[in-house]
Amino acid sequence: MATVDGDLIPLERPRAERADAARNRRLLLETARRMIDEAGAENVTMDGLAEQAGVGKGTVYRRFRTRAGIFVALLDAEERGFQQRVLSGPPPLGPGGDPVDRLIAYGQGRITFLLENHAVARAAMGQNRPVPVAGPGLTRPHIRVLLEGAGVGADHLDALTLQLAAALEGPVLLYLTVPDPGEAEGERSLRALAEGWKVLVTRVCRT
Template sequence: MPGSSHERSDAARNRQLLLDATEELVRECGADAVTMDAVAKKAGVGKGTVFRRFGNRAGLMLALLDQSDQKLQWAYMFGPPPLGPGAPGLDRLIAFGRARLELVEVEGDVRKNADLGGQYSGPPYNIAKTHVSLLLRQAGAPGDIGLLADTLLASLDAGLVLHQIRARGYTPEQIGDHWERLVRQVTATPAQ
């Protein structure tokens, strides 16, 4: 399950308390406005506890992203269909995109505030790309699967999706419907 490790139970509880407080603050006022002081106050702990646990603000933001990535990974590896195993590849791919879009409210602003050098070579991106590639193969998509997976994942980029919502006026539902049309188009086999 996401977040499980070998840390003491009280340390794990404090870590989760701090991450929950951070996520609430991001939802309430955006990641730009989140400070270590505000997180400590919201969680009911001293500011030093936040710094000891995460080092700095970027470390806190990276931990929040890591938690989000782990939850989504667990859902598509072990959760119920259509996101989890047991549904056809096409249905799972559509569910994956919609699940990623649900995370944009928090992740979009957080990704802008975290140091993400190497974001396309790190484990979270590569795990998502491997999953999307697998589902594309299961759905019988033609073409270069790796390149197609990168292209599909680019359309789910949190920064882009936030721009589409905030500046262009699209709703998350419209973007999700577009994702589904895009997936159906790229997995359709060409006419003979």
């Protein structure tokens, strides 16, 4: 368990690994990221990853099981980095700031994270994973803690938490069509979503 301003937030920890398994995992993820940067996610294959990383094909298949599993692992690693910024980084995203400002910063940071990782998330979609969902579920409990801190009425707290969490996962639906966040159209989309979240939170918490 981890804490956010004194409230318990479930943060799943990676399973313990042997040293050689941990080295292989880091090597494979670093190699996969390099392959994505050089050739795009669509050109990353299980056999190609094994060749580029200099390991046996069996190592890759045991680690990830499927091609989509490579991208699920990449997305999970990025998710953990984002969570660490939420749990222990500087405010307003991290602890110590006004709850409303933190909620705005969290949503805007989450939207940015989702859009910046859209290529990996799209590749993580498999037959048994129609929508890419990464991470151990920080969003809903974190939003609830911040709504309570902002003094939002308890009668509506659970409903508002659910609705705000759903609004944050909305960008997942854009993975198939959203422009690259680094391009002009992508930047406009990102700014519009971030501003929309700010308006939503402000109206919920300060009306």
